[in-house]
Amino acid sequence: MSNIGFHYDKNFVMTQSDLLVSMADLRDVIQAFAISDEAQRLKELQVVLASIVRKNKLPNGSLSVK
Numbered sequence: 129m130s131n132i133g134f135h136y137d138k139n140f141v142m143t144q145s146d147l148l149v150s151m152a153d154l155r156d157v158i159q160a161f162a163i164s165d166e167a168q169r170l171k172e173l174q175v176v177l178a179s180i181v182r183k184n185k186l187p188n189g190s191l192s193v194k
Contacts, residue, residue, distance in 0.1 A: 133194055140190040147184050
């Protein structure tokens, strides 16, 4: 399994926060985990999270994956 971990900046978003996440975003997250190359998987997840950050008008870096 992957060593990928999701992180969030508690000053802007918490686990209880309401975020707008589209079905396409959820689909993309699920599909990203099917990518066998971990570096490519991480890059795809970063792109999806950046999209969610933009849609929710959060500061850059509010959500990340490493």
